[in-house]
Amino acid sequence: xxxxxxxxxxxxxxxxxxxxxxxxxxxxxxxxxxxxxxxxxxxxxxxxxxxxxxxxxxxxxxxxxxxxxxxxxxxxxxxxxxxxxxxxxxxxxxxxxxxxxxxxxxxxxxxxxxxxxxxxxxxxxxxxxxxxxxxxxxxxxxxxxxxxxxxxxxxxxxxxxxxxxxxxxxxxxxxxxxxxxxxxxxxxxxxxxxxxxxxxxxxxxxxxxxxxxxxxxxxxxxxxxxxxxxxxxxxxxxxxxxxxxxxxxxxxxxxxxxxxxxxxxxxxxxxxxxxxxxxxxxxxxxxxxxxxxxxxxxxxxxxxxxxxxxxxxxxxxxxxxxxxxxxxxxxxxxxxxxxxxxxxxxxxxxxxxxxxxxxxxxxxxxxxxxxxxxxxxxxxxxxxxxxxxxxxxxxxxxxxxxxxxxxxxxxxxxxxxxxxxxxxxxxxxxxxxxxxxxxxxxxxxxxxxxxxxxxxxxxxxxxxxxxxxxxxxxxxxxxxxxxxxxxxxxxxxxxxxx
Amino acid sequence: xxxxxxxxxxxxxxxxxxxxxxxxxxxxxxxxxxxxxxxxxxxxxxxxxxxxxxxxxxxxxxxxxxxxxxxxxxxxxxxxxxxxxxxxxxxxxxxxxxxxxxxxxxxxxxxxxxxxxxxxxxxxxxxxxxxxxxxxxxxxxxxxxxxxxxxxxxxxxxxxxxxxxxxxxxxxxxxxxxxxxxxxxxxxxxxxxxxxxxxxxxxxxxxxxxxxxxxxxxxxxxxxxxxxxxxxxxxxxxxxxxxxxxxxxxxxxxxxxxxxxxxxxxxxxxxxxxxxxxxxxxxxxxxxxxxxxxxxxxxxxxxxxxxxxxxxxxxxxxxxxxxxxxxxxxxxxxxxxxxxxxxxxxxxxxxxxxxxxxxxxxxxxxxxxxxxxxxxxxxxxxxxxxxxxxxxxxxxxxxxxxxxxxxxxxxxxxxxxxxxxxxxxxxxxxxxxxxxxxxxxxxxxxxxxxxxxxxxxxxxxxxxxxxxxxxxxxxxxxxxxxxxxxxxxxxxxxxxxx
Numbered sequence: 001x002x003x004x005x006x007x008x009x010x011x012x013x014x015x016x017x018x019x020x021x022x023x024x025x026x027x028x029x030x031x032x033x034x035x036x037x038x039x040x041x042x043x044x045x046x047x048x049x050x051x052x053x054x055x056x057x058x059x060x061x062x063x064x065x066x067x068x069x070x071x072x073x074x075x076x077x078x079x080x081x082x083x084x085x086x087x088x089x090x091x092x093x094x095x096x097x098x099x100x101x102x103x104x105x106x107x108x109x110x111x112x113x114x115x116x117x118x119x120x121x122x123x124x125x126x127x128x129x130x131x132x133x134x135x136x137x138x139x140x141x142x143x144x145x146x147x148x149x150x151x152x153x154x155x156x157x158x159x160x161x162x163x164x165x166x167x168x169x170x171x172x173x174x175x176x177x178x179x180x181x182x183x184x185x186x187x188x189x190x191x192x193x194x195x196x197x198x199x200x201x202x203x204x205x206x207x208x209x210x211x212x213x214x215x216x217x218x219x220x221x222x223x224x225x226x227x228x229x230x231x232x233x234x235x236x237x238x239x240x241x242x243x244x245x246x247x248x249x250x251x252x253x254x255x256x257x258x259x260x261x262x263x264x265x266x267x268x269x270x271x272x273x274x275x276x277x278x279x280x281x282x283x284x285x286x287x288x289x290x291x292x293x294x295x296x297x298x299x300x301x302x303x304x305x306x307x308x309x310x311x312x313x314x315x316x317x318x319x320x321x322x323x324x325x326x327x328x329x330x331x332x333x334x335x336x337x338x339x340x341x342x343x344x345x346x347x348x349x350x351x352x353x354x355x356x357x358x359x360x361x362x363x364x365x366x367x368x369x370x371x372x373x374x375x376x377x378x379x380x381x382x383x384x385x386x387x388x389x390x391x392x393x394x395x396x397x398x399x400x401x402x403x404x405x406x407x408x409x410x411x412x413x414x415x416x417x418x419x420x421x422x423x424x425x426x427x428x429x430x431x432x433x434x435x436x437x438x439x440x441x442x443x444x445x446x447x448x449x450x451x452x453x454x455x456x457x458x459x460x461x462x463x464x465x466x467x468x469x470x471x472x473x474x475x476x477x478x479x480x481x482x483x484x485x486x487x488x489x490x491x492x493x494x495x496x497x498x
Numbered sequence: 499x500x501x502x503x504x505x506x507x508x509x510x511x512x513x514x515x516x517x518x519x520x521x522x523x524x525x526x527x528x529x530x531x532x533x534x535x536x537x538x539x540x541x542x543x544x545x546x547x548x549x550x551x552x553x554x555x556x557x558x559x560x561x562x563x564x565x566x567x568x569x570x571x572x573x574x575x576x577x578x579x580x581x582x583x584x585x586x587x588x589x590x591x592x593x594x595x596x597x598x599x600x601x602x603x604x605x606x607x608x609x610x611x612x613x614x615x616x617x618x619x620x621x622x623x624x625x626x627x628x629x630x631x632x633x634x635x636x637x638x639x640x641x642x643x644x645x646x647x648x649x650x651x652x653x654x655x656x657x658x659x660x661x662x663x664x665x666x667x668x669x670x671x672x673x674x675x676x677x678x679x680x681x682x683x684x685x686x687x688x689x690x691x692x693x694x695x696x697x698x699x700x701x702x703x704x705x706x707x708x709x710x711x712x713x714x715x716x717x718x719x720x721x722x723x724x725x726x727x728x729x730x731x732x733x734x735x736x737x738x739x740x741x742x743x744x745x746x747x748x749x750x751x752x753x754x755x756x757x758x759x760x761x762x763x764x765x766x767x768x769x770x771x772x773x774x775x776x777x778x779x780x781x782x783x784x785x786x787x788x789x790x791x792x793x794x795x796x797x798x799x800x801x802x803x804x805x806x807x808x809x810x811x812x813x814x815x816x817x818x819x820x821x822x823x824x825x826x827x828x829x830x831x832x833x834x835x836x837x838x839x840x841x842x843x844x845x846x847x848x849x850x851x852x853x854x855x856x857x858x859x860x861x862x863x864x865x866x867x868x869x870x871x872x873x874x875x876x877x878x879x880x881x882x883x884x885x886x887x888x889x890x891x892x893x894x895x896x897x898x899x900x901x902x903x904x905x906x907x908x909x910x911x912x913x914x915x916x917x918x919x920x921x922x923x924x925x926x927x928x929x930x931x932x933x934x935x936x937x938x939x940x941x942x943x944x945x946x947x948x949x950x951x952x953x954x955x956x957x958x959x960x961x962x963x964x965x966x967x968x969x970x971x972x973x974x975x976x977x978x979x980x981x982x983x984x985x986x987x988x989x990x991x992x993x994x995x996x
Contacts, residue, residue, distance in 0.1 A: 020548035023541065024522040027529055035533070039725040040743030043521065046781050047739075050518035227537040241545075245538030283544050 002280050007071040008081040012284050014067045015088060019283050021055040023241050030247055033233040049107070056103075059095045068092060080286065083467035087285040090163065097146045102139065109135045110412040117410035126381050126399045133409055134377045137370045140414045144371065154371045157415030162293045162422060164471050167368065170418045173425060173484045174361050180488045182391070185354050188342050188495050196343040200256070200330065207252040209323040214250060214264045216319050220448050221268055228271055236263040238270035238299075243282055246271045257324060258339050259350075262303050269302030270295055272454065276462035286465040292416070294461065294470050296423020297430060301457070304353050304424075305431050305490075310336050311445040342495065344392035346401035354491060357424055358391040363406075363417040371414065426474070428487035430460070433478050500778050505569040506579040510782050512565045513586060517781050519553040521739050528745055531731040547605070554601075557593045566590060578784065581965035585783040588661065595644045600637065607633045608910040615908035624879050624897045631907055632875045635868045638912045642869065652869045655913030660791045660920060662969050665866065668916045671923060671982045672859050678986045680889070683852050686840050686993050694841040698754070698828065705750040707821040712748060712762045714817050718946050719766055726769055734761040736768035736797075741780055744769045755822060756837050757848075760801050767800030768793055770952065774960035784963040790914070792959065792968050794921020795928060799955070802851050802922075803929050803988075808834050809943040840993065842890035844899035852989060855922060856889040861904075861915040869912065924972070926985035928958070931976050 003009050028048055036044060058064065071077075071085050113132035120129040144153035147160075152167040159165060188194055218230060233249035240246040248267035250260050273289045281287045289295045306312050314332045321327040327335065342352045348359040366383055369375035375383060384403045389395045396402030408416050434456055435441055444452060460477040468476060475481065501507050526546055534542060556562065569575075569583050611630040618626040642651035645658075650665040657663060686692055716728060731747035738744040746765035748758050771787045779785045787793045804810050812830045819825040825833065840850045846857040864881055867873035873881060882901045887893045894900030906914050932954055933939055942950060958975040966974055973979065 016544070017548045017552050020545040020552070023545040024526060024549060027525060028522060031525055031529070035727065037723065037725050037727055037743055037745075039722075040739060043740035043742050043781060046514070047518040047521040050515045051522060054515050054518070224537075225535065227535050229533065229535055241538060242541035244541050245535055247535075283541060 002078075002080040002278070003084070003284075005071070005074055005077055005081050007067070007074050008077065008084050011067045011071040011084060011088060014064055015084075015285050016283055018055055018058055018064075019285070019287070021051055021058070025051055025055070026239050026241050030239045030241075033235075033237070034231045034249065056095055059092055064088075065092070080281075080467055083465075084285050086469070087466050091285075094147065094160065097148070098143060099146065102142055102146065106136075106139050106143070106412050109139065110410065113410040113412070114407070117404070117407065121400050121404040124398045124400045124404070126403060129404060129410070130377055133380070136409060136412050137377060137414070140412070141371055141373075152368075152372070154368050154415060157371065158418060159415075161413075161416050162291045162419050163469050165293065165418070165422065169482065170364060170421075173421065173482070174357075174364065177357060177421075177425075177484050177488060178361055178391075181354060181358060181491070184488070184491050184495060185342070185344070185358075188354060189344075191496075193337075193498055194340050194342040194495060195337055196341065198338040198341050200258075200335070200338040201341070202255060203257070203326055204255045205257045205324055205326070207254065210252055210257055210260055212323045213257075213320055214261060216323075217261065217264065217316060218268060220316070220319070221272075221450055222454065223268060223271070224275065227275060230264065236267055238267045238274070240271070240274040240288065243274065243277045243279055243287055246274045257320075261320075262307055262339070265307040266299045266303035269299035272302070272457065273298045273462050276454070276458040277465040278463045281465045281467075286467050288466055290464070290466040290468065290473060291470045292419035293422035293426065294473065296420055297426035298423075298457065298461065300423050300427040301430055305427055306445060306453075308339050308353065309442065309445060311442045313339055315446050315448050344394050346388070346394065346396050347405055353424075354495060355392060357421045360417050360421040362387040362391060364421075367414050367417065422482070425482065425484045425487045428490040429474070429478065429480070429483055430457075431490060432486040433460075433480075500576075500578040500776070501582070501782075503569070503572055503575055503579050505565070505572050506575065506582050509565045509569045509582060509586060512562055513582075513783050514781055516553055516556055516562075517783070517785070519549055519556070523549055523553070524737050524739050528737045528739075531733075531735070532729045532747065554593055557590055562586075563590070578779075578965055581963075582783050584967070585964050589783075592645065592658065595646070596641060597644065600640055600644065604634075604637050604641075604910050607637065608908065611908040611910070612905070615902070615905065619898050619902040622896045622898045622902070624901060627902060627908070628875055631878070634907060634910050635875060635912070638910070639869055639871075650866075650870070652866050652913060655869065656916060657913075659911075659914050660789045660917050661967050663791065663916070663920065667980065668862060668919075671919065671980070672855075672862065675855060675919075675923075675982050675986060676859055676889075679852060679856060679989070682986070682989050682993060683840070683842070683856075686852060687842075689994075691835075691996055692838050692840040692993060693835055694839065696836040696839050698756075698833070698836040699839070700753060701755070701824055702753045703755045703822055703824075705752065708750055708755055708758055710821045711755075711818055712759060714821075715759065715762065715814060716766060718814070718817070719770075719948055720952065721766060721769070722773065725773060728762065734765055736765045736772070738769070738772040738786065741772065741775045741777055741785055744772045755818075759818075760805055760837070763805035764797045764801035767797035770800070770955065771796045771960050774952070774956040775963040776961045779963045779965075784965050786964055788962070788964040788966065788971060789968045790917035791920035791924065792971065794918055795924035796921075796955065796959065798921050798925040799928055803925055804943060804951075806837050806851065807940065807943060809940045811837055813944050813946050842892050844886070844892065844894050845903055851922075852993060853890060855919045858915050858919040860885040860889060862919075865912050865915065920980070923980065923982045923985045926988040927972070927976065927978070927981055928955075929988060930984040931958075931978075 003012060025048060028044060028051075032041070032044055068085070068088055072089060074081075077085065109132060113129070113136060116132055117129050120126065140157060141153060144156040147156035149155040154167045158167065158170065189196070214230065227244045227246060229247040231247065231249045232251060234251060236248070236250045238246065238248045248264065248271050250263045250267065252260055273295060277287055289298075313336045317327075317332040317335060320335070330338070340352065342354045344355055345351055348356070351359050362384065365387060366375065366380060369383075370377065370380070381399060381403045385395050388402070434453070438444070438452055438456060441453065444450070461473065464473060471482070501510060523546060526542060526549075530539070530542055566583070566586055570587060575583065607630065611627070611634060614630055615627050618624065638655060639651060642654040645654035647653040652665045656665065656668065687694070712728065725742045725744060727745040729745065729747045730749060732749060734746070734748045736744065736746045746762065746769050748761045748765065750758055771793060775785055811834045815825075815830040815833060818833070828836070838850065840852045842853055843849055846854070849857050860882065863885060864873065864878060867881075868875065868878070879897060879901045883893050886900070932951070936942070936950055936954060939951065942948070959971065962971060969980070
């Protein structure tokens with residue numbers, strides 16, 4: 001029994017209805033993206049906003065408050081019990097900090113902004129989106145003030161997505177990796193071993209065949225279809241209704257097959273985290289991944305460290321070429337290079353491992369300046385384009401391939417992007433440690449033997465759910481702080497010592 | 499604007515979160531039967547029971563109570579406004595009447611009973627299920643006392659499924675139709691025009707081909723796939739998340755193809771009711787079919803009156819025989835008779851139009867005696883078998899094809915069965931009226947022209963949602979009480995005058 005303290009048990013009991021609401025809201029979201037008939041959207045929006053508001057009210061209810069206070073006053077809680085108290089208190093604190101007026105305004109603005117952003121992007125018209133971004137920045141500034149912070153208002157926003165992450169941490173990471181990445185990138189481009197483009201990017205595939213490849217790869221990973229699904233949606237995502245019901249999606253664009261496959265491998269990484277949470281945490285506040293950064297470390301570990309490795313690509317070459325007959329013209333080495341094209345490009349989601357974090361650095365830079373009133377929204381496009389030139393040596397000719405490419409700001413999310421880089425860094429940090437604990441890691445990949453790797457991730461990360469804060473989890477499992485040098489070493493090893 | 503009264507508008511507003519919870523609970527149920535990975539069931543059960551209990555608490559909240567009282571005290575409400583007040587008051591009254599202890603006990607007993615029933619049926623062992631049925635009868639007797647009634651405790655139970663339906667009404671119906679059906683049945687069996695068995699019942703079909711037939715028939719009906727779906731589940735059902743998201747399911751057993759097709763036509767009838775509710779009732783207490791009986795009248799209208807008519811079968815013969823090539827050996831008339839086999843049989847769900855209501859009469863008889871302490875649970879199997887012999891001239895040799903065949907009692911549902919007969923009767927009543935208002939009704943079916951028929955049903959029944967009580971709706975739309983003579987005339991016309 002993980003939970004012995006009576007006050008904590010009472011808290012878990014009282015919290016269960018909030019868990020149930022999250023369960024339902026998750027299913028509603030999944031359904032909206034997969035099977036909902038399209039005219040259902042209006043009623044669906046009403047239902048979701050009612051349930052979100054209801055959950056908010058229950059979170060702030062006096063009844064729950066009393067139980068939390070009681071559990072919080074208990075001494076000698078074990079780590080799981082302390083985790084429960086920490087997670088619920090944090091949720092309440094955030095909910096309490098934001099006045100209803102602000103929450104409603106944000107909801108209203110972003111509902112419109114999402115629609116306007118889509119149109120603005122389509123029409124390549126930044127002016128359309130500008131007033132919305134202005135409102136969103138302003139409301140996020142307000143949000144930061146209500147949430148509170150020690151050093152920088154941006155801290156308050158970061159913390160929403162990554163508990164405990166500070167602007168200082170992110171700056172430190174980028175100050176180090178920024179120049180290092182540029183150094184590595186220049187050498188990679190000079191050497192030309194990794195191509196800047198590959199003809200397989202234009203080759204069309206049969207969707208049914210591709211579905212078979214994706215399912216076969218999931219089978220090889222041991223994806224538990226009795227607890228998990230793969231479906232199709234416009235944008236790939238992972239969602240979990242619990243520890244025993246986790247669902248991923250992918251899409252089939254019909255060409256450049258690695259995009260579909262790697263999205264499945266990426267989402268598998270997210271899914272595995274949720275699936276391997278300790279079953280005894282079921283339906284408690286701890287039953288789920290702890291943060292976006294840790295989550296992304298898992299998806300990137302599978303997508304990049306495993307999925308883009310030579311060993312993996314060689315090992316699944318027979319699976320791929322069996323279904324995708326056009327591959328027979330290409331050697332496993334060809335396919336490896338196709339999976340690892342390196343090139344400065346405009347679109348973040350299509351960026352390779354080397355350049356990806358420069359896209360995030362740019363966004364971090366702009367967000368930080370916006371929140372600190374050091375940049376006006378009207379100057380964002382120019383700032384974006386100059387930074388692209390500075391970091392990647394290319395300048396977008398359209399807003400669509402520049403400042404309007406991401407959905408995040410239209411959703412009101414400022415402070416989210418850095419968690420992507422955090423994930424990349426932590427994935428490399430995990431690789432460093434896994435290579436010491438499982439020295440034949442790459443041999444296992446060659447043999448498509450994943451059970452030890454999955455067990456390792458379960459023991460170090462997954463099984464804890466949200467028991468420990470992200471930073472604490474890393475210290476506890478790897479006896480180390482966030483350390484971005486592992487990421488640079490990983491890039492050097494892979495891209496400079498081939 | 500349907501709603502002008504401010505107090506009613508406030509009530510609708512306050513009720514919306516209850517509507518949202520129902521929306522979510524419906525989706526959770528749909529997902530459980532269709533796409534949920536099987537290990538998800540335990541968390542799903544926790545989530546659903548938390549949300550059902552939460553909805554119950556909100557229904558009984560002081561806040562809602564005040565708003566209902568206020569709206570209830572208003573004078574000169576229009577019919578829609580009065581409907582809102584009636585529906586919410588009724589929901590609260592039922593929720594309030596039942597003490598938590600009873601609700602929990604019923605939930606606990608039926609959760610176990612469902613599992614035990616399944617096993618008892620499999621093992622053909624009534625003794626296993628007996629103690630559960632005893633508890634369920636006892637709890638339903640208690641329930642009736644708490645709910646209150648004028649004449650018979652069974653009234654209180656009937657009313658839960660069919661607002662305003664009395665034991666007296668059901669008795670009156672059966673007193674009339676029981677002997678009439680037996681008279682007709684005997685003649686049909688004597689004449690032999692409608693066969694007792696048909697070789698097509700044993701013919702296997704290809705599931706993919708059958709799926710095409712079902713989808714094509716739905717297309718012919720004008721099933722709006724932008725607001726509706728067809729999926730697969732163990733037992734066919736209809737569920738609605740709102741007026742703009744209604745979903746039906748069917749199953750593919752692989753033989754006796756009419757079962758799959760007619761289940762689709764049946765569920766289409768249910769779906770159409772929900773889809774044609776006045777859009778202005780969206781997300782209000784009136785946004786849904788008013789009762790089980792009226793609902794069943796719609797499904798039976800499409801399944802039996804239309805779906806089993808010679809005109810329909812002849813008209814869709816080309817659709818069916820295109821995909822199901824084995825049909826080419828059979829004439830449309832052959833297929834018509836296959837769709838209309840008439841024979842005394844053990845299983846209610848497989849019964850034909852003529853015998854079906856005798857299965858219900860039997861159940862009504864037993865339920866009524868049980869609730870009135872005139873029959874002991876241990877005597878139910880004997881009573882069942884004797885009644886089968888009396889009504890249908892056949893005696894089940896197993897419990898499986900007798901008293902253990904239906905799931906209803908294991909779910910705690912006593913008083914539900916009569917709504918099936920009510921549906922059958924009302925469907926024939928609607929036919930009587932539609933033939934006066936649309937004299938070329940059958941010609942339209944021959945031409946697969948359904949828009950006028952759908953409009954008629956919309957105007958008379960669907961668009962009102964739950965605005966009027968079932969009996970009131972019939973009076974208003976057809977200027978008539980429930981009248982079972984139409985059903986008998988329908989049977990006579992179809993089965994004796996061919």
